Amino acid sequence: MKLMAPGTELDGFRIGKCLHAGGMAHVYEVSYADARPSPFPMVMKVPRMTAGDGAENIVSFEVELQMLQVLQGAYVPRLVASGDLLHLPYLVMEHIPGQSLQQWLDVQQAERTPVRVEELIRIGVATAKALQSLHAQNVCHLDLKPANLLLCPDGRVVLLDFGLSCHAHYPDLLAEELRKAVGSPTWMAPEQVVGVRGDPRSDIFALGVILYELATGELPFGDPQTQGGLRQRLWMKPAPPQQHRTDLPDWLQEVILRCLQAQAQDRYPSAAHLAFDLRHPAHVKVRGLAEQGGGWWAQLRRWLWAAGQHYQPSALPAQQQIREEPNRQGVRR
Known part of the structure; x- marks a missing residue:
């Protein structure tokens, strides 16, 4: 063209x-x-x-x-x-003024400048707020990555590129036409790999990948080029962020690893809950996710479970149940 x-x-x-x-x-x-x-x-x-x-x-x-x-x-x-x-x-x-998060990250990495924790939190909260607005309108983005996040001068993060998205009340055209997983492999949630679309927690996983890269400069599951490499996230746990960056607070490592749980039900139930924890570190309970499930037996069980998962496009998603942001006592408003 x-x-x-x-x-x-x-x-x-x-x-x-x-x-x-x-x-x-x-x-x-x-x-x-x-x-x-x-x-x-x-x-x-x-x-x-x-x-x-x-x-x-x-x-x-x-x-x-x-x-x-x-x-x-x-x-x-x-x-x-x-x-x-x-x-x-x-x-x-x-046309909204700003630069993509990928452009911003490229500058940071070229200058070999670690992203400050305060900056990571600001970007994470702003992105989670944008996702919560999207999910409240019954839409899952499903291709969340730095190139599709626009950092605005007023502090907002604007979501771009909805070509792979899914609406809870509309037919899923991509699932109907393409009998394969679609998305950007680096940021794709495990359930997307096996054909499940329409779960807002898939976007939370992708945001976890983004937060991991912001915190460490590394990608938690690499950049897979094969189907086998992509499926590893169904059973393989990422290295704890503190292995790459020792000054990272325990609570922030906990937040990132919760976003990256292989099972969607083990992640944050909503983007609002994630934003709340990023804003209120004292609220975060450090449960030791970095140490959990690291033994060979636990890893073998996850591998056996993943081996039984095959691509099967999900049916039209039911209306998403959006949870409201918890207050400081953990009570939903």
């Missing part, structure tokens, strides 16, 4: 400069062709689709359009217009 030249007019929009030309999409600045003012800056996202592409790109475009049409709030960009699949598919949406 060729880049569109600045000044090109398309469906009432004038194309500006190209902001991003990636493997999945091109992103352009746009304005109204008739020069009328817009209430906010706009961008046009044009997915890369060629004759050789599989169904995933087409379905992902339809899914993202479906999600942006219903999502509201300060943690997602506002949708303006969309193009026709038969002509040229595109999404025109709000």
